[in-house]
Amino acid sequence: xxxxxxxxxxxxxxxxxxxxxxxxxxxxxxxxxxxxxxxxxxxxxxxxxxxxxxxxxxxxxxxxxxxxxxxxxxxxxxxxxxxxxxxxxxxxxxxxxxxxxxxxxxxxxxxxxxxxxxxxxxxxxxxxxxxxxxxxxxxxxxxxxxxxxxxxxxxxxxxxxxxxxxxxxxxxxxxxxxxxxxxxxxxxxxxxxxxxxxxxxxxxxxxxxxxxxxxxxxxxxxxxxxxxxxxxxxxxxxxxxxxxxxxxxxxxxxxxxxxxxxxxxxxxxxxxxxxxxxxxxxxxxxxxxxxxxxxxxxxxxxxxxxxxxxxxxxxx
Amino acid sequence: xxxxxxxxxxxxxxxxxxxxxxxxxxxxxxxxxxxxxxxxxxxxxxxxxxxxxxxxxxxxxxxxxxxxxxxxxxxxxxxxxxxxxxxxxxxxxxxxxxxxxxxxxxxxxxxxxxxxxxxxxxxxxxxxxxxxxxxxxxxxxxxxxxxxxxxxxxxxxxxxxxxxxxxxxxxxxxxxxxxxxxxxxxxxxxxxxxxxxxxxxxxxxxxxxxxxxxxxxxxxxxxxxxxxxxxxxxxxxxxxxxxxxxxxxxxxxxxxxxxxxxxxxxxxxxxxxxxxxxxxxxxxxxxxxxxxxxxxxxxxxxxxxxxxxxxxxxxxxxxxxxxxxxxxxxxxxxxxxxx
Amino acid sequence: xxxxxxxxxxxxxxxxxxxxxxxxxxxxxxxxxxxxxxxxxxxxxxxxxxxxxxxxxxxxxxxxxxxxxxxxxxxxxxxxxxxxxxxxxxxxxxxxxxxxxxxxxxxxxxxxxxxxxxxxxxxxxxxxxxxxxxxxxxxxxxxxxxxxxxxxxxxxxxxxxxxxxxxxxxxxxxxxxxxxxxxxxxxxxxxxxxxxxxxxxxxxxxxxxxxxxxxxxxxxxxxxxxxxxxxxxxxxxxxxxxxxxxxxxxxxxxxxxxxxxxxxxxxxxxxxxxxxxxxxxxxxxxxxxxxxxxxxxxxxxxxxxxxxxx
Numbered sequence: 001x002x003x004x005x006x007x008x009x010x011x012x013x014x015x016x017x018x019x020x021x022x023x024x025x026x027x028x029x030x031x032x033x034x035x036x037x038x039x040x041x042x043x044x045x046x047x048x049x050x051x052x053x054x055x056x057x058x059x060x061x062x063x064x065x066x067x068x069x070x071x072x073x074x075x076x077x078x079x080x081x082x083x084x085x086x087x088x089x090x091x092x093x094x095x096x097x098x099x100x101x102x103x104x105x106x107x108x109x110x111x112x113x114x115x116x117x118x119x120x121x122x123x124x125x126x127x128x129x130x131x132x133x134x135x136x137x138x139x140x141x142x143x144x145x146x147x148x149x150x151x152x153x154x155x156x157x158x159x160x161x162x163x164x165x166x167x168x169x170x171x172x173x174x175x176x177x178x179x180x181x182x183x184x185x186x187x188x189x190x191x192x193x194x195x196x197x198x199x200x201x202x203x204x205x206x207x208x209x210x211x212x213x214x215x216x217x218x219x220x221x222x223x224x225x226x227x228x229x230x231x232x233x234x235x236x237x238x239x240x241x242x243x244x245x246x247x248x249x250x251x252x253x254x255x256x257x258x259x260x261x262x263x264x265x266x267x268x269x270x271x272x273x274x275x276x277x278x279x280x281x282x283x284x285x286x287x288x289x290x291x292x293x294x295x296x297x298x299x300x301x302x303x304x305x306x307x308x309x310x311x312x313x314x315x316x
Numbered sequence: 317x318x319x320x321x322x323x324x325x326x327x328x329x330x331x332x333x334x335x336x337x338x339x340x341x342x343x344x345x346x347x348x349x350x351x352x353x354x355x356x357x358x359x360x361x362x363x364x365x366x367x368x369x370x371x372x373x374x375x376x377x378x379x380x381x382x383x384x385x386x387x388x389x390x391x392x393x394x395x396x397x398x399x400x401x402x403x404x405x406x407x408x409x410x411x412x413x414x415x416x417x418x419x420x421x422x423x424x425x426x427x428x429x430x431x432x433x434x435x436x437x438x439x440x441x442x443x444x445x446x447x448x449x450x451x452x453x454x455x456x457x458x459x460x461x462x463x464x465x466x467x468x469x470x471x472x473x474x475x476x477x478x479x480x481x482x483x484x485x486x487x488x489x490x491x492x493x494x495x496x497x498x499x500x501x502x503x504x505x506x507x508x509x510x511x512x513x514x515x516x517x518x519x520x521x522x523x524x525x526x527x528x529x530x531x532x533x534x535x536x537x538x539x540x541x542x543x544x545x546x547x548x549x550x551x552x553x554x555x556x557x558x559x560x561x562x563x564x565x566x567x568x569x570x571x572x573x574x575x576x577x578x579x580x581x582x583x584x585x586x587x588x589x590x591x592x593x594x595x596x597x598x599x600x601x602x603x604x605x606x607x608x609x610x611x612x613x614x615x616x617x618x619x620x621x622x623x624x625x626x627x628x629x630x631x632x633x634x635x636x637x638x639x640x641x642x643x644x645x646x647x648x649x650x651x652x653x654x655x
Numbered sequence: 656x657x658x659x660x661x662x663x664x665x666x667x668x669x670x671x672x673x674x675x676x677x678x679x680x681x682x683x684x685x686x687x688x689x690x691x692x693x694x695x696x697x698x699x700x701x702x703x704x705x706x707x708x709x710x711x712x713x714x715x716x717x718x719x720x721x722x723x724x725x726x727x728x729x730x731x732x733x734x735x736x737x738x739x740x741x742x743x744x745x746x747x748x749x750x751x752x753x754x755x756x757x758x759x760x761x762x763x764x765x766x767x768x769x770x771x772x773x774x775x776x777x778x779x780x781x782x783x784x785x786x787x788x789x790x791x792x793x794x795x796x797x798x799x800x801x802x803x804x805x806x807x808x809x810x811x812x813x814x815x816x817x818x819x820x821x822x823x824x825x826x827x828x829x830x831x832x833x834x835x836x837x838x839x840x841x842x843x844x845x846x847x848x849x850x851x852x853x854x855x856x857x858x859x860x861x862x863x864x865x866x867x868x869x870x871x872x873x874x875x876x877x878x879x880x881x882x883x884x885x886x887x888x889x890x891x892x893x894x895x896x897x898x899x900x901x902x903x904x905x906x907x908x909x910x911x912x913x914x915x916x917x918x919x920x921x922x923x924x925x926x927x928x929x930x931x932x933x934x935x936x937x938x939x940x941x942x943x944x945x946x947x948x949x950x951x952x953x954x955x956x957x958x959x960x961x962x963x964x965x
Contacts, residue, residue, distance in 0.1 A: 208588060254546050256547075
């Protein structure tokens with residue numbers, strides 16, 4: 001099958017000061033099949049949000065390619081780019097800041113259709129239809145964002161991402177700002193919509209439980225680099241990159257018996273800003289299994305099993 | 317200087333809270349953020365307060381420190397027994413002496429709690445200067461010791477750093493160092509690791525646990541994260557709409573929750589390795605505190621709710637094993653063991 | 656770098672923030688942010704007093720001489736320099752003109768100057784601020800250097816220089832005030848735009864393909880207006896002050912047109928034996944400045960997101 005989205009050697013550097021560069025996304029390649037959910041995990045500052053923005057062409061890339069359904073996204077401009085935007089949408093982390101506080105929900109939902117000239121004259125009808133789909137009714141059209149709870153507003157955020165009948169959605173930490181009891185509602189909604197409408201998601205999250213639940217495949221990002229990518233079961237069942245292993249070991253399970261008996265698996269140190277990182281593996285400083293070669297040479301992405309790859313010298 | 321008052325009957329109880337009510341008087345009406353909360357915490361114990369936004373867990377912590385913004389907030393009734401006296405009645409000067417010395421608090425975002433223009437060592441040392449009257453150099457010396465105790469690498473150098481030069485985890489360690497500097501009897505931690513990454517969270521929690529156990533400091537851990545609760549706490553109070561709806565030891569809470577809210581919350585968590593197609597979810601939205609229903613605040617979302625729940629707010633039920641909950645129709649999985 | 660901050664859980668919002676289904680259904684009135692601000696503005700007593708003072712001034716400015724049996728310009732040497740009396744509650748000036756009538760006529764001038772100058776400053780300042788804030792770059796730099804030039808001089812001195820260069824006349828005075836104020840407007844708009852454009856709703860609008868002009872008009876402008884409105888209110892009072900000051904110095908309103916500052920100027924020589932000629936225009940200026948400032952303070956509080964409940 002040809003992938004719906006293909007990212008090839010994508011780089012996104014930000015200049016810092018006179019001579020330094022912050023390598024937010026550093027040579028990332030991945031692909032997503034139509035109807036697939038790719039989870040993207042990593043800690044704050046690993047570049048996962050930037051990657052999502054660059055794929056959507058909301059931020060320019062430094063180099064590399066993003067191919068969406070055969071279209072070279074990064075070369076598009078003006079009208080062509082606007083046209084492509086119908087097909088790729090985004091759901092943000094904080095529902096309150098992702099809505100214009102001075103626009104009613106009705107206006108916010110009609111806006112994308114008006115910009116794209118879709119459902120002309122029937123914008124409101126379509127908005128109500130989508131609101132119903134996400135579990136709300138048409139009575140909210142005249143309300144303002146501040147009148148809703150976070151969970152309700154995030155549902156509306158999902159409805160907005162569907163206004164243009166898009167088939168690819170970047171969900172950027174869409175449940176991390178929500179209360180625990182609301183998270184599960186919204187996650188179920190994401191899953192239902194994906195199955196019903198055969199949507200393709202790039203689902204960004206720092207929460208491994210969330211990612212495991214929603215994803216078909218998972219990519220782990222560390223300091224702008226892809227550390228490991230594998231089908232969900234393999235990644236959680238047989239993590240191969242030491243970073244993935246540490247990440248999984250650090251997860252706290254809601255089970256006191258398990259937690260109290262668990263030996264401390266905390267790894268040292270913290271992710272630092274990837275400003276002019278030294279050569280070699282980005283995880284070298286914190287890696288419990290580091291070897292001499294890791295300090296001098298970047299590990300290549302190695303295939304470990306079917307669709308399972310990791311960037312680690314242990315497996316090279 | 318504080319003098320140790322007559323000891324309460326149970327000498328190991330550090331803090332006893334009785335019927336605490338903290339209300340906010342806003343333009344939209346009275347918000348009963350904390351509405352009749354009772355709990356106690358012993359030496360060396362880790363008590364968790366879990367809840368979602370608006371449950372009143374943070375306001376409870378602030379009330380203990382008497383740090384609720386007033387107006388609009390006010391402790392309208394209740395007792396906070398700490399060190400043999402009632403903190404609700406304590407004067408501002410008394411509280412200043414207690415805060416940071418006998419009872420400390422750390423918050424979610426260490427960057428906003430630290431003064432950006434002062435060096436870390438100076439800020440940690442300030443506690444010693446203020447409470448113990450140490451000289452500047454002695455205080456700095458003790459500060460470096462504290463930083464070392466919180467496992468900050470090269471503490472001498474770090475003491476000379478400014479807050480922005482430290483990573484999130486290091487800053488939270490510095491906050492812990494500051495909070496524990498005077499060996500307080502009680503540490504209140506409000507979402508201490510929520511802003512941290514998982515790998516760093518594990519480190520910081522481990523540190524807090526070790527230090528509190530070693531020094532026999534009581535820890536009141538306020539969090540929304542059931543994983544953190546499971547990892548850290550001995551006992552847990554679950555809050556909903558200003559009330560403690562369930563209060564028990566951590567194993568009972570996870571294995572045999574009595575309150576439908578606790579049970580629903582636990583079921584709705586995405587767990588690693590669960591491989592679910594759908595998550596069990598708690599329907600509805602969090603309660604709006606200005607318009608609470610007449611009966612049980614959870615009734616509108618409760619799968620077990622009956623007419624009585626909507627009319628009468630449930631009283632606290634206490635089982636012999638210490639398990640407490642507020643529910644007319646509790647889940648049957650923690651019955652009194654038959655004699 | 657633009658990356659996910661772990662945002663604080665919603666606990667920091669006021670405890671009553673979380674709206675629920677029933678709450679949405681219960682309130683019939685749609686609470687737009689503007690309406691919320693208005694609700695909170697109405698609660699402020701000082702704001703109400705200020706608004707009434709301003710309203711009174713506006714009524715006087717529109718009605719002007721019609722409220723008075725006298726004419727602001729006709730002289731009557733038989734009653735020159737009369738102290739306040741029933742016939743002339745604020746006394747008469749040296750030409751025997753009724754001072755109360757002249758003060759009313761002066762209100763019209765002062766209001767005209769301040770409102771026109773402020774509107775003009777908004778018309779110039781808002782677009783410039785939007786461009787400087789949204790695009791930055793060369794255009795932004797050029798605009799902001801212009802602003803810096805204005806800020807480099809004390810307000811009154813700059814007004815003085817501008818009017819002296821352009822020639823002393825009412826339109827030039829208005830223009831000078833507008834030029835000074837627009838610098839402030841540009842600065843405020845630019846700062847607000849720079850923070851608003853980072854908000855995710857702007858990114859959401861870009862993600863659906865909206866043009867910059869549409870984003871600026873529908874997403875950015877409405878969210879930067881509140882600080883501008885507050886500032887404009889303070890500008891209204893400052894404009895009255897500048898007009899009075901320049902007219903006092905003879906560079907604003909030209910005789911025989913009455914203006915508060917000019918009246919102060921003309922009364923200087925008689926201050927010792929006809930103090931009412933100085934006191935009443937002074938009181939008028941204080942009244943107007945106070946009214947606008949009270950209103951501005953209340954507006955600022957009403958728009959302040961920390962003070963108004965969500």
